[in-house]
Amino acid sequence: MGTATGAASAARARLDRLWQRGRAFLGTRTAVMGGAMSWVSERHLVSAISNAGGFGVLACGSMAPDQLAREIAGTRALTAKPFGVNLINMHPALDQLLDVCREQAVGHVVIAGGLPTGATLRRIKDGGAKAMAFAPTLGSGRRLVKQGADALVIEGTEAGGHIGPVSTTVLAQEILPELRDVPVFLAGGIGRGEAILSCLELGASGVQVGTRFVCATESVAHPNFKQAFIRASARDAQPSVQIDPRFPVIPVRALANEASKRFMEFQREVIGKVDSGAMSRDEGMLEIEHFWSGALRRAVIEGDVENGSLMAGQSVGLVTREQPVADIIAELIAQAESALVRRAADDASFEAKAGVMAGVMTEPPVGAL
Numbered sequence: 001m002g003t004a005t006g007a008a009s010a011a012r013a014r015l016d017r018l019w020q021r022g023r024a025f026l027g028t029r030t031a032v033m034g035g036a037m038s039w040v041s042e043r044h045l046v047s048a049i050s051n052a053g054g055f056g057v058l059a060c061g062s063m064a065p066d067q068l069a070r071e072i073a074g075t076r077a078l079t080a081k082p083f084g085v086n087l088i089n090m091h092p093a094l095d096q097l098l099d100v101c102r103e104q105a106v107g108h109v110v111i112a113g114g115l116p117t118g119a120t121l122r123r124i125k126d127g128g129a130k131a132m133a134f135a136p137t138l139g140s141g142r143r144l145v146k147q148g149a150d151a152l153v154i155e156g157t158e159a160g161g162h163i164g165p166v167s168t169t170v171l172a173q174e175i176l177p178e179l180r181d182v183p184v185f186l187a188g189g190i191g192r193g194e195a196i197l198s199c200l201e202l203g204a205s206g207v208q209v210g211t212r213f214v215c216a217t218e219s220v221a222h223p224n225f226k227q228a229f230i231r232a233s234a235r236d237a238q239p240s241v242q243i244d245p246r247f248p249v250i251p252v253r254a255l256a257n258e259a260s261k262r263f264m265e266f267q268r269e270v271i272g273k274v275d276s277g278a279m280s281r282d283e284g285m286l287e288i289e290h291f292w293s294g295a296l297r298r299a300v301i302e303g304d305v306e307n308g309s310l311m312a313g314q315s316v317g318l319v320t321r322e323q324p325v326a327d328i329i330a331e332l333i334a335q336a337e338s339a340l341v342r343r344a345a346d347d348a349s350f351e352a353k354a355g356v357m358a359g360v361m362t363e364p365p366v367g368a369l
């Protein structure tokens with residue numbers, strides 16, 4: 001009993017050391033960021049994540065500045081713990097949203113949806129917040145750090161929502177050994193504690209998890225949206241397909257449904273119109289871009305899981321039931337710690353066996369004397 005407790009506390013101490021840099025940066029007990037998810041990451045989920053020792057991040061999405069101000073204040077009313085705000089780089093009111101973050105004394109601003117300019121990063125820092133950004137490559141990561149980013153998120157193609165082409169493990173190997181100046185958080189496909197542990201051992205300061213939190217009890221996602229997640233397996237979370245390079249589409253990983261099928265047909269129809277001269281290329285591009293507008297809201301809030309967008313990462317296969325956020329985080333930590341305890345036991349048994357072997361080897365051969 002004493003040994004088991006000792007092993008558990010040694011595992012906890014080891015985990016705390018592994019993500020100490022991330023915890024210090026976020027000001028939290030664990031370095032688990034709740035990835036901002038438009039419509040899902042509002043005050044209830046965000047405050048629940050922060051109250052459970054993680055770092056909740058509000059998704060501003062397409063909110064207007066006054067809506068964001070209300071959401072920040074609403075979140076503050078539900079938690080005294082640190083949380084961040086995620087802003088989309090190409091939001092037309094980005095500067096006003098940054099002003100809101102400054103007025104509300106937001107501690108951490110995460111810029112998503114493209115690389116922020118140095119001016120944007122400076123504006124965040126001048127407002128008193130820490131600036132975080134997504135680095136899709138080592139080169140862009142280096143540039144962001146030079147421009148003043150205080151921490152980076154690197155997100156693999158396994159993630160839900162807008163994605164790049166490279167997996168989390170490959171990005172981790174390319175970027176983590178080279179970028180030691182700022183804390184780096186790994187995202188994409190993280191659904192269990194053992195995976196968190198391996199991210200930290202690869203050199204990450206913490207992780208960002210999205211999909212795994214969608215079915216939290218505190219998440220306001222529609223019951224139909226949650227059911228779709230609970231039923232889905234990893235292979236149902238597919239990237240959207242661009243059918244013609246003249247009409248580029250940033251891939252979005254989502255559960256395959258009617259809308260994703262229709263998107264293919266829709267692209268074909270629009271491209272046909274452009275080719276026949278019935279529509280200009282720019283008009284065609286705009287039509288294609290608009291296909292998904294309002295689609296995430298339709299699924300998350302209205303529960304229309306056939307005609308809306310079911311953004312989800314491949315870790316959706318690990319989402320098996322609705323659970324309170326505190327249980328999800330406790331489960332992730334318990335899995336990471338159990339892996340460390342198992343490893344310590346393996347090491348001890350290996351050393352014991354090696355000791356016996358060494359003893360056998362030093363015994364003089366029978367009959368030698």
Ligand SMILES: Cc1cc2nc3c(=O)[nH]c(=O)nc-3n(C[C@H](O)[C@H](O)[C@H](O)COP(=O)(O)O)c2cc1C
Nearest residue numbers: 035036037038112159160161188189210211311313
């Ligand atoms: C439904 C949904 C909506 C998302 N919306 C956003 C968003 O508004 N801004 C953003 O930066 N990332 C967004 N993401 C990505 C998450 O913040 C997070 O980085 C990602 O989910 C991590 O990968 P995982 O899903 O494998 O855990 C979204 C993800 C999902 C599943």
